[in-house]
Every structure is written in structure tokens, then in C-alpha cells.
Amino acid sequence: MPLHFFSKAVLAFALISAPALAAEHKIQMLNQGLDGMMTFEPAYLAVQPGDTVAFLPTGAAHNSRSVLSPENGTSWNGAMGEKVTVTLEQEGIYLYQCDPHLALGMVGVIQVGQAKNLSAAQKQAQTLSSRFAVNKDRLSQYLEKVE
Numbered sequence: 001m002p003l004h005f006f007s008k009a010v011l012a013f014a015l016i017s018a019p020a021l022a023a024e025h026k027i028q029m030l031n032q033g034l035d036g037m038m039t040f041e042p043a044y045l046a047v048q049p050g051d052t053v054a055f056l057p058t059g060a061a062h063n064s065r066s067v068l069s070p071e072n073g074t075s076w077n078g079a080m081g082e083k084v085t086v087t088l089e090q091e092g093i094y095l096y097q098c099d100p101h102l103a104l105g106m107v108g109v110i111q112v113g114q115a116k117n118l119s120a121a122q123k124q125a126q127t128l129s130s131r132f133a134v135n136k137d138r139l140s141q142y143l144e145k146v147e
């Protein structure tokens with residue numbers, strides 16, 4: 001077999017099998033953000049399956065812990081003041097919170113691909129929001145951005 005034929009075959013295989021490049025997204029954990037005090041920013045984020053999301057601390061007072069994931073979806077529990085990075089493969093809605101600031105409505109929504117579990121997420125969001133002392137409509141506003 002001539003070498004050039006082999007090279008073309010390898011190249012063709014590489015092009016066909018190469019996965020789409022997974023993107024990396026960043027969410028900041030803020031004392032003061034565009035939506036007010038104690039927020040994740042962006043608090044609603046849409047990504048593609050396989051993308052990575054990093055939660056970046058801006059101080060020691062925040063964390064990110066998942067509250068709801070789609071079936072077989074990953075969950076996470078970031079330590080206080082620590083960066084946590086998650087790769088999200090399963091399609092659906094992910095809800096997460098900052099533990100010390102749940103009562104202030106410090107929560108967020110990530111949509112991965114199709115919002116397959118939207119009704120479960122809406123139900124969970126009602127339970128979460130009932131525990132907010134302020135910013136009670138924040139989470140439902142975030143969920144309204146789901147497409």
C-alpha cells in the first residue's frame with residue numbers, strides 16, 4: 001500500500017472521529033453582582049453536552065453545590081472559597097446553590113442541551129425559593145430563560 005494512501009486514510013479517520021471541541025465556561029461567585037447582592041454570574045448559563053463549567057470564588061464566603069441534576073447527570077459539592085470545575089455530559093437543567101447564602105437567593109441554573117427535566121426543575125425551584133428570605137422571584141426568573 002503506498003504511503004500517501006495510508007496517510008489520507010488516517011487523516012480522514014481523524015476528521016470523522018474528532019469530537020467537537022468542548023467549551024469551558026466560567027461562573028463567578030459574587031458578593032455584589034448585576035442582579036444584586038450574593039449572586040452567581042451568569043446565574044443562567046446554557047452550554048452544550050460535554051462542556052466544562054468552572055465556579056470561581058471571589059472571596060472565602062461562597063461555594064457551589066448542586067441541588068438538582070438530570071437523570072444520570074453529575075452532581076458536585078464545592079468547598080467554601082474553592083474553585084470547583086464540573087464537566088456536564090447529560091442534557092437537562094442543573095440547579096445549584098451557595099450553602100451559606102441560600103436564604104439570600106444565591107442560586108443558579110445551568111441548561112445543558114435540551115431542558116429534558118424542566119418540570120422537575122420547576123418543582124424543585126419552588127421548594128428552594130420557599131427557603132429564600134429575600135429575592136424570592138430570582139430563581140423563577142432564571143428558569144424563565146430556559147429555552
Ligand SMILES: [Cu+2]
Pocket residue numbers: 029038061062063098099100101106
Ligand atoms: Cu454565597
